Amino acid sequence: MGGHITVLGAGSWGTAFAKVMADAGREVVLWARRRDVSESITSTRENAEYLPGVRLPAPLRSTSDPRRALDGAHTVVLAVPSQSLRHNLTSWRSLIADDATLVSLAKGVELGTLKRMSEVIADVTGFAEDRIAVVSGPNLAKEIAEEQPTATVIACRDHDRAVALQRACTTGYFRPYTITDVVGCELGGACKNVIALSCGMADGLGFGANTLATLITRGLAETSRLGAALGADPLTFAGLAGLGDLVATCSSPLSRNRTFGARLGRGETMAQARSAAAGQVAEGVKSCSSIRELALRHGVEMPITEVVHRVCHDGFHPREMAGALLGRQTKPERER
Template sequence: MTEITVLGAGSWGTTFAKVMADTGREVTLWARRRDLAESIEATRVNADYLPGIRLPDTLRSTSDPTIALAGAKIVVLAVPSQSLRHNLTSWLGLLDRSATLVSLAKGVELGTLKRMSEVIADVTAFPTDQIAVVSGPNLAREVAEEQPAGTVIACADHDRAVEVQEACTTGYFRPYTITDVIGCELGGACKNVIALSCGMAAGLGYGDSTMGLLMTRGLAEIARLGAALGADPMTFSGLAGLGDLSATCSSPLSRNRTFGARLGRGETVAQAQAATNGQVAEGVKSCSSIRELAFKHGVEMPITEVVHRICHDGFDIREMAGELIGRKTKPER
């Protein structure tokens, strides 16, 4: 049976480790903090990120990456997107060169403008057909509670995607496979920025009509960027596109939506960050790299532009609606 390691014991990393352990496989969960790893091992609960959720007995926890990666044939990378390169560099010598590397991170790297699979290939020199990504409407708490959910596993090697699919198929979690890694990653990264905008709108007191506008036009700008980078347009109508976008933009469990709502109610970025207890709202940083990527490819992304200006340039959030509604009119398509 394939040995599995999940590197990163935040809410989604722990949840995905639980999903894979629930298939009957032995899973090792690496936590950066020794005290957290020891607590998970002793209590079967990640009290910091998933309080009240009992983890399977087949899931072990450690803070030693050498122990975590020994013999691992599937290595799941569950660290924040902007720290992936640094972490992966430190783990490089411990990886089995035949392993499948699976990214849960959703973002575009600042500076390089690389997607997460590109960062992984850059650091490890693994061929792209050994790198898979996971994206979908997966709110960690709901999945950990075993509410029915689906996701997408994308890999250039379809057989390898199926291997990962089999390792995380349970009675409550249904993964699908595709080969469109670009579309899967862009959908996952960009939806965080659109969710920030929806949270901002909610914090400002706007209702469902505004949310529908932001989600629909947000999906349109994601699809434009995807087309420019060579993604399959059908990906954005599926779980990694519309599915992930709608869940992240609508749910109070979404960190990005919640962060945006705090900004809409008048908090500063620093105040909103302090209130998240260390949980990362990926869109706050990714909005800048996605904006640069769009500019590089000549793609218009007005919602992403406004979110970036609010988060990083001091733009008055109360002017958001006027900035977007006041743009020059045009056909929808």
């Protein structure tokens, strides 16, 4: 894939993904909302606020001017939080070339509309679904920026477009796979944030490996149920965009959602946990509500998501989580 690639959003994951593509030999422009961030990247080759100590390669340029960033871009990577994607993309739409490929790094379900991120992109831009791709998997930004070996999934209905994107971000430390199941890829990425919140709460409460494994496994089960209801390929949830992303996000202290949940489990209020996050967005705090509503709309039972929503939005205390989950009616592990 030739031409210049623009990444809109210079947070930790946007910066790390921009670095990956620059390391793959692509010309990359990284847009930062704040001018001081873009100027710092240009002068020091480092995003000190989000990825301190990580040297950014020369092919990566930065600007805070969206017009400059998007001028001539053949591929536009959207790396802003899921709940602000629509607002941001609306302001950028007129600057994006009509023949561009759009790539979403955001993981969530939009509040109100209950749309997945690719649906939001299509809604705002009018682009056909086969020109919109999503990236998901066990993608902890700091580890990728440090060039620790990892893999990811690029999902697009147009397989050839997914392959072109795959070539644009393959490096010696970053291995992308392709699939055409956009629905499964996006639901795996969105739901894992909610399950990670529950795992963090359990850790904050002092629970151990059995509880963590139970939440991960049953979280995967409820994600798969929702995916089946929305037409996803069940095998997607056994892969990198499902199990892989879930394990990484639920287990690592680098996970913002797990860390946020742990603060709640230790007794912090929502306000205290947000303050401690220092501007880093725990996507699952908002997405738990939209995913819950999506599940209710389709008649899908998602008990972990329900409990996380109650903790984050209804004043439910994390210590009541175990009782709410274990007190449910017993049943077979797999429904017949």
